[in-house]
Amino acid sequence: MRKTLIASAVATAFLLPTLSFAEDAPAAAAPAAAAPASPFTGNVMLASEYLYRGIAQTRGKPAIQGGFDYAHPSGFYVGTWGSSISWIGDTYPAGTSASLELDIYGGYKGTITGDLGYDVGVLTYNYPGTYTPGATKPDTTEVYAALNWKWLSAKYSQSTTNLFGTPNSSGSGYLDVSGTFDLGDGWGIGAHAGHQSVKNTSAGTYSDWKLGATKDVGIGTVGLALLGTNAKDSCSSGQYYCFGGYSAGKNRALLTFGKTF
Numbered sequence: 471m472r473k474t475l476i477a478s479a480v481a482t483a484f485l486l487p488t489l490s491f492a493e494d495a496p497a498a499a500a501p502a503a504a505a506p507a508s509p510f511t512g513n514v515m516l517a518s519e520y521l522y523r524g525i526a527q528t529r530g531k532p533a534i535q536g537g538f539d540y541a542h543p544s545g546f547y548v549g550t551w552g553s554s555i556s557w558i559g560d561t562y563p564a565g566t567s568a569s570l571e572l573d574i575y576g577g578y579k580g581t582i583t584g585d586l587g588y589d590v591g592v593l594t595y596n597y598p599g600t601y602t603p604g605a606t607k608p609d610t611t612e613v614y615a616a617l618n619w620k621w622l623s624a625k626y627s628q629s630t631t632n633l634f635g636t637p638n639s640s641g642s643g644y645l646d647v648s649g650t651f652d653l654g655d656g657w658g659i660g661a662h663a664g665h666q667s668v669k670n671t672s673a674g675t676y677s678d679w680k681l682g683a684t685k686d687v688g689i690g691t692v693g694l695a696l697l698g699t700n701a702k703d704s705c706s707s708g709q710y711y712c713f714g715g716y717s718a719g720k721n722r723a724l725l726t727f728g729k730t731f
Contacts, residue, residue, distance in 0.1 A: 519533055592613050682695025
């Protein structure tokens, strides 16, 4: 279940677990023709754990993540992103296991006027693995629409299938408001607030938040963030986000190191 932050060229700052910021290019000694930007980009990241909308996906253990994107000059884009996970093995009956999340997405980004832009698309979350007979696969499809203005963005995602295996949850929605700001000299800060609603069940509904900073260290970008949810007491209260006795929504710090190429 995909992340906030990020190295992806087509995702907004709240989709991956870190925040990325543009860095001013050094002044050239003499005018020179700029090389055309490649429509292909890639990213790789190491994270102290994988958090999706504030919920732990690797039970507090490190995760490796990465993806590739293609952005056409017209505004259309496609991409794929993956991460190691453990939550399916933690929550499903014995005999079911899946250690990979693989996301595939595509959409269109455009400008309304001036600094105001939009982004619409579709995203599929896929969990290849071994499932016992009768087990509900958590594969999920969402459609999304976002508005972006300078350093601020607002996005709404709605599932067109059951949400990560939850019965009768098609039509569940997630609202996200995020901001990122370039401080210069490779430093950046960001903030995020989101709210997940799950159709036909109140047990999965919660809100989450994130505050973080990043630093470009040349060979990559280091990120440190504080995250939390109001589902942090899910194990003691019997809520939805208690994964095998582990409170997946508790407050925590997240350390990341990523590289875009």
